[in-house]
Ligand code: ADP
């Protein structure tokens with residue numbers, strides 16, 4: 001589904017250049033549920049933004065479902081984003097002056113689906129997320145978990161092949177985080193590939209593979225069966241920070 005070959009990316013501000021991704025090689029199969037981990041500043045969001053065709057890369061090749069994503073103009077990038085991808089963010093990115101139904105319907109608005117039809121479809125997705133009764137509420141009337149479920153409904157309405165989630169549980173308490181992960185797992189089981197960035201080990205442990213970024217390269221891939229050994233190794237070496245307020249499960 002996704003193939004990255006020697007992806008390099010630098011940010012230039014003034015006369016300073018920061019080499020953030022230094023040759024990323026990565027394959028992700030259709031139907032995988034993977035997490036990307038690594039310390040702050042290691043390039044996780046940069047990588048996710050490239051995967052989301054939200055940002056360009058300087059060198060290398062990115063194939064999404066067999067198509068090379070390179071030097072796309074904004075129109076083409078938007079076309080592939082709409083056709084292939086759904087996004088979930090830590091801060092939900094809901095539109096504050098639109099109600100829940102309108103937020104979910106938004107991707108269909110961009111696809112020129114008529115209002116009545118898109119609202120009807122939005123209600124279906126709200127229903128799937130257990131939010132039917134909240135259709136007419138504004139985002140600020142919803143809890144964190146409800147907001148994220150709303151954002152997931154919005155990500156799903158375009159029938160994406162891949163969902164990209166940047167710290168989807170980062171703003172949620174533990175119980176709510178697990179609820180959101182349960183939903184993401186169910187979505188994944190329906191065949192949608194999911195790639196999420198997290199710095200929480202228990203969240204990463206709910207995925208099938210951890211892609212570990214360090215200093216702009218992939219240091220290792222850790223498959224679910226190996227997670228326990230990975231945890232023990234890292235706790236011994238102090239290589240991963242201790243969790244703040246909940247037991248790690250890996
Ligand atoms: P992570 O998500 O792993 O914390 P990021 O991908 O956000 O890391 O950032 C990697 C590095 O690139 C950081 O040092 C960050 O400051 C820098 N960076 C990120 N975005 C930009 C940008 N738009 N312009 C300049 N530097 C950036």
Ligand code: MG
Nearest residue numbers: 041044045046
């Ligand atoms: Mg980040």
